[in-house]
Amino acid sequence: MGLCIECLFYVHILLSLRTQMESIFHERQDGSLCAQHCLNALLQGPYFTVVDLADIARKLDDEESQSLGISNPGKSQNMDESGMFSVQVIKNFLD
Numbered sequence: 001m002g003l004c005i006e007c008l009f010y011v012h013i014l015l016s017l018r019t020q021m022e023s024i025f026h027e028r029q030d031g032s033l034c035a036q037h038c039l040n041a042l043l044q045g046p047y048f049t050v051v052d053l054a055d056i057a058r059k060l061d062d063e064e065s066q067s068l069g070i071s072n073p074g075k076s077q078n079m080d081e082s083g084m085f086s087v088q089v090i091k092n093f094l095d
Helices: 004-016 034-043 050-068 087-094
Strands: none
Touching (some): 034 050, 034 087
């Protein structure tokens, strides 16, 4: 589930655009909330909260369970207790 590689990619893009911007939005890392910080850095503002990401993760879990014809076993495949989110959660916000 780790997202730090993807976050580094987006941060690299933002840093390359630094000369074209007056300032760069940055959030101090909080726990394992790489997805939240990655999206907010990409969009340059505090647009997403952990609650927003968790809602999408639960929605994706439900959709995946329906597609597979199984009941949701309770353990999310798109987030964990530490604050890590799947790449699909980020992709959902970017689509």
